[in-house]
Amino acid sequence: MKYYLILIAMTLIGSIASFFLKKGSTFKNIVELFKNKYVYIGGILYVTSALLNIYVLKYLDYSVVLPLTSITYVWTLFISYFFLKEKISLKKMIGILLIVGGAFLIV
Numbered sequence: 001m002k003y004y005l006i007l008i009a010m011t012l013i014g015s016i017a018s019f020f021l022k023k024g025s026t027f028k029n030i031v032e033l034f035k036n037k038y039v040y041i042g043g044i045l046y047v048t049s050a051l052l053n054i055y056v057l058k059y060l061d062y063s064v065v066l067p068l069t070s071i072t073y074v075w076t077l078f079i080s081y082f083f084l085k086e087k088i089s090l091k092k093m094i095g096i097l098l099i100v101g102g103a104f105l106i107v
Helices: 003-028 028-033 037-059 062-083 089-107
Strands: none
Touching: 003 037, 003 062, 028 037, 037 062, 062 089
């Protein structure tokens, strides 16, 4: 159970990393990109997520871990809705329900 909780945390951290990279994507030139704190925060979070992924792979089957990383898309939908004010369409909701359903079938 502990490793599944770590896996869920890993997916959340990965989604937050993407959010920061999105915020950092407003640069006008390469110099601004290298000075953008959001790019560094996103990068650090991605590395953290990758290290957690490696740790979880030590204890859980690859055929379980890789499909469950799709939970990242669930977090991403919520982050984009609440923080980026993006709309959630019916297609997106159906997709998320299918991902969650598939994740339950894998476990």
